[in-house]
Amino acid sequence: MINEQYRYSELTSKIIGCAITVHKALGNGFQEVIYQRALEIEMKLQGITFLREFEMPIFYREQRIGTRRVDFFVEDCISVELKAAIKLEDVHFAQAINYLEAYNLEIGLLINFGETSLNFRRLTNKKFKSIKS
Numbered sequence: 175m176i177n178e179q180y181r182y183s184e185l186t187s188k189i190i191g192c193a194i195t196v197h198k199a200l201g202n203g204f205q206e207v208i209y210q211r212a213l214e215i216e217m218k219l220q221g222i223t224f225l226r227e228f229e230m231p232i233f234y235r236e237q238r239i240g241t242r243r244v245d246f247f248v249e250d251c252i253s254v255e256l257k258a259a260i261k262l263e264d265v266h267f268a269q270a271i272n273y274l275e276a277y278n279l280e281i282g283l284l285i286n287f288g289e290t291s292l293n294f295r296r297l298t299n300k301k302f303k304s305i306k307s
Contacts, residue, residue: 278305
């Protein structure tokens with residue numbers, strides 16, 4: 175699963191591996207919060223640093239207009255959005271991309287536990303602006 179041409183490939187592969195482990199154990203059919211709790215346990219076991227349900231500000235024209243909680247904010251660089259839907263829809267992808275853009279994060283994962291086989295997508299923010307220090 176690791177592809178060196180993708181940024182954070184090693185970390186996203188570890189996260190996906192944790193999700194696969196959870197899905198193999200629980201299958202599909204539970205509410206999203208059950209998968210969140212199980213993924214939290216699995217990522218801790220794998221030594222992945224994250225914040226769960228991390229509240230991030232949303233800005234418009236440099237003014238804060240609200241907040242949104244990302245399911246997991248992993249190692250200060252990756253947004254992980256979970257779903258427990260029968261099938262991922264365009265609206266799920268749009269939502270995940272909007273969060274990446276709003277938070278100015280380069281990489282995100284959209285993981286759906288609701289299907290018979292785990293479905294995941296690695297997302298890239300094409301509007302990402304690198305902040306040089």
